[in-house]
Amino acid sequence: MNLSDMGYDLTGKTALVTGSSRGIGKAIALGLAQCGASVAVHYVGHSDEAQAVADQIPNSCIVQGDLLDDDAPRKILTQVREQLGEIDILVLNASMQFRQAWDEVTREKFDQQVIANFRSEFEMIQLAAPQMIQNKWGRILTIGSVQQHRPHSAMIPYAATKSAQETMVRALAKEFAPHGVTINNLAPGVILTDRNTEALSNEDYRQKVMDMIPMSRGGEARECVPAALLLCSNAGSYITGIDLIVDGGMR
Numbered sequence: 001m002n003l004s005d006m007g008y009d010l011t012g013k014t015a016l017v018t019g020s021s022r023g024i025g026k027a028i029a030l031g032l033a034q035c036g037a038s039v040a041v042h043y044v045g046h047s048d049e050a051q052a053v054a055d056q057i058p059n060s061c062i063v064q065g066d067l068l069d070d071d072a073p074r075k076i077l078t079q080v081r082e083q084l085g086e087i088d089i090l091v092l093n094a095s096m097q098f099r100q101a102w103d104e105v106t107r108e109k110f111d112q113q114v115i116a117n118f119r120s121e122f123e124m125i126q127l128a129a130p131q132m133i134q135n136k137w138g139r140i141l142t143i144g145s146v147q148q149h150r151p152h153s154a155m156i157p158y159a160a161t162k163s164a165q166e167t168m169v170r171a172l173a174k175e176f177a178p179h180g181v182t183i184n185n186l187a188p189g190v191i192l193t194d195r196n197t198e199a200l201s202n203e204d205y206r207q208k209v210m211d212m213i214p215m216s217r218g219g220e221a222r223e224c225v226p227a228a229l230l231l232c233s234n235a236g237s238y239i240t241g242i243d244l245i246v247d248g249g250m251r
Contacts, residue, residue, distance in 0.1 A: 007234030011036035014084045015232070016076070018042040018067070018124075019094025021049040023193035024143060027221035028091055028228045033057040035229060037089060040080040044094070059084070067094055067116040073123040088135070089232050090128045092121045093143040097158045097195065110157045117161035122168060129172075129181060138181035139232045142169055143224075146189040146247045162187075166243050173241030182240035184231045189247025192218040214249035 010032060020029040021043040029039050030053070038059040043050035044066050054060040063079035065072040080087055096116040098109050125140060132138025144162045151159035169185045176183055190196065190209055196218070200206045210216055227244050230236045245251055 007237065008035050008229055010089070010233055013088040014038045014040070014080070014086065015089035015091060016040040016042065016063070016080050016087050016128075017091040017093055018076070019044075020091075021046055021053055023195065024188060024191060024221045024224050025091070025093035026053050027225050028093065029053060030056060031225035031229050032089065032091075032232060033060070035233065038084050040084055040087075042076060042094065067096075067120040068112060073120055073127055077124065077127050086131050086135070087128050088132065088137065089139045089141075090124065091141045091143070091228065091232065092124060095143070095158075095161075097155060099154045099199065101154060102156050105157060113157045113161050117158065118164050118168070121165065125172065125183075129176065132181045133176065133179040136180040138176070138179075139236075140172075140176075140181065140183040141228060141231050142166075142183075142185045144185045144187040144243065146187055146245060146250050148187055148243070149245075149251045169243070170241045177240055182231070182236065184236070184240060185243045186224060186227055186231065187243055187245045187247070188219065188224050189213065189245070189250040190218040191221055191224065193221055212250055213247070217248065219246065219248055 015032045015037045017025050017029040019025040020041045029041055033039050039057050041050045041054045041060060041062045043064055050062040054062050061083040063076050065076040096113050121142060142165050144165050147159035148162045148166050166185045169183050172183050224246050227246055231239060
């Protein structure tokens, strides 16, 4: 049995991966492309990084949009539709994260994380899901965090938005299930991307973090890809509303 027989063939499907110019989003975008999907690579401010990812994908485009802008969800989806057609697979990976003590969090930083990590995602689903429902096929994947279950005291708003995201997934799964559309959440643990570089450069802090992980190491972005491909393809056609944790046992 090959991967195609198992349902991983995404030929003819179009995917949008937000925040896919680097890190986990980039790895997932490349994985979807290897399964045959056309991929829209989304970025906020570094078009060169996004283009470098798109250059590795035979049928692709790059789309720009700052999720803090009120019109960003509609703007991003319009760009994808104009270049690649309707979206079959929506991977909501982009997020904002600030490390601050609870008593130092400003309303501005709080609101930015709520908008980028939760509100914009809900609005993108509102815009993309109706066509999926009409087509009787769709895959929506949110990228959460182990912080849904093990919140960091210096990232409370971030952890809260990720918990809200997972709640949204469970609720929408029941709405979409009769229509051939699945929605799931993938929750990575400590993944060694540029987001964590500065914090983990402190050796004492790094060791403290690694001691929390039974596997005693951080994960690589590529290690999130197999789970994402399962949940974005026919291989995962009977899976919806779940929270799949990829964290080396940290939870």
